[in-house]
Amino acid sequence: MVENVLISILIPVYNAERYLERCLDSVLAQTYGSFEIVAIDDGSSDGSPAILDAYAQREPKRVRVEHRANAGAAEARNRAIELARGEYVAFLDNDDWLDPDFLEQLASHVGEGADIVFGGYRRPHADGSVASEIVPHPGEEWAPFAVLAAWAKLYRREFLLANDLSFLSANIYEDLYFSIPAIYAAQRTEVVPYCGYNWFMNPESVSNTSQRTSEGLEFDRAMSALVDRVGVDASGRQDALFVHAMVRLGVFSLFLTRDGDGPELAAERTVLLRAWLDAHVPTWRSDLYARMGRPRGDSRGARIATWLFVCHPRLFAAALRLK
Structure with a gap:
């Protein structure tokens, strides 16, 4: 393991008071010691800003918060990349959480400077049951595309900056403008057959809304x-x-x-x-x-x-x- 590599966990936050503490606690419980949290409050109108400030006050060396007017998750992630201090960054949505060994498992495959380290995810329900699980495996041609969201991976920050990789402000597929070009720009990648990211099956989430129509989706x-x-x-x-x-x-x-x-x-x-x-x-x-x-x-x-x-x-x- 490369224990001295600082990893920035980037979290866009919008009206997430119901799940935010679980999300933040899962990062603070990591078995890997060298990390920081960069949370961007994207104009929340609920209790999220106060929760973030409380964590930043309790963990000033671990948690940094920026409050801003609402501009969407894509712009919040782009700003978080700018603020990150880590050699590597990882993305985490505000209603999701990480297994305790998530950073340890992926950081152990950074090696001599991998641009991207790919991991897997599961989809848990509120009752703890798991709807599905995706685990990429080395040698599988689809492995780099197995998780098209930005999360469940580590990215070398200088690689992102050098290739001007950013998120698209759109109401659908905003992650893909970042994650797929990153696959093609990367010179060195590692695929880890490990699942440690929990993509919560949140019934209130936009991505999980049933009976949605195509009207207005870009x-x-x-x-x-x-x-x-x-x-x-x-x-x-x-x-x-x-x-x-x-x-x-x-x-x-x-x-x-x-x-x-x-x-x-x-x-x-x-x-x-x-x-x-x-x-x-x-x-x-x-x-x-x-x-x-x-x-x-x-x-x-x-x-x-x-x-x-x-x-x-x-x-x-x-x-x-x-x-």
């Missing part, structure tokens, strides 16, 4: 910005895994909103997605990873859904209508 804007950010390789083509990732994201967006949209709008959005892919990801119809067993490391459901979308559109349409 899927096209976020995905277009991502395509522009990653660009093409030396041969002038988009990377094959990136092509697959974009198809998969589009498919996910359809399933995310199908119950709220209803079958007719979901069918219309499927047509629009295909047109968007034709314009922005021109090789998607020959997606090399749209296969039953590919990419290795992705979930079975995601592989099947993407394969049907690319290779069997009528079957995909039927699957989209299923409850």
Whole structure:
């Protein structure tokens, strides 16, 4: 373990008084000793600012807080990166928490300066039951993409700054503008077959709201910005895994909103997605990873859904209508 490497835990906070103490306590309970918390209060109107200030007063060497007008989670994370003092940073959402050995496990794989260390996550309910768990494994082609959120990883801060990696102010997929370009910019990465991040199945969270519709969600804007950010390789083509990732994201967006949209709008959005892919990801119809067993490391459901979308559109349409 590299015990002298300082790690900054970056937490955007907005009206999180119900879960914030659990989140902060999970960081303070880490078995790895060299860390700081950088919490950005994004204009909270509940008791979150007072909770943060109390922790900063009790742990002045560990906890730093900045209060600011509300500008969204993306801007809060970008500001936290600026304020961080650590050689590495990790992101934590205000209603989630870490296992006690999270930092210890990932820091032990920093080695000689890995740009990113990838870990896994679980999805616990309030009653303690676990809905799902994702653990990446070295050698799996999908491992760097297994967790597309920014959290459950360590990032070398100078690597982020040198590559101008930031979060996009959008109401959907804001993490992806940061995490996917980071994968392509990294020179050295480590995949750790370990799960220590708890992504709470919070029924009040925007990402977990059931029956949501596509109305107002900026899927096209976020995905277009991502395509522009990653660009093409030396041969002038988009990377094959990136092509697959974009198809998969589009498919996910359809399933995310199908119950709220209803079958007719979901069918219309499927047509629009295909047109968007034709314009922005021109090789998607020959997606090399749209296969039953590919990419290795992705979930079975995601592989099947993407394969049907690319290779069997009528079957995909039927699957989209299923409850």
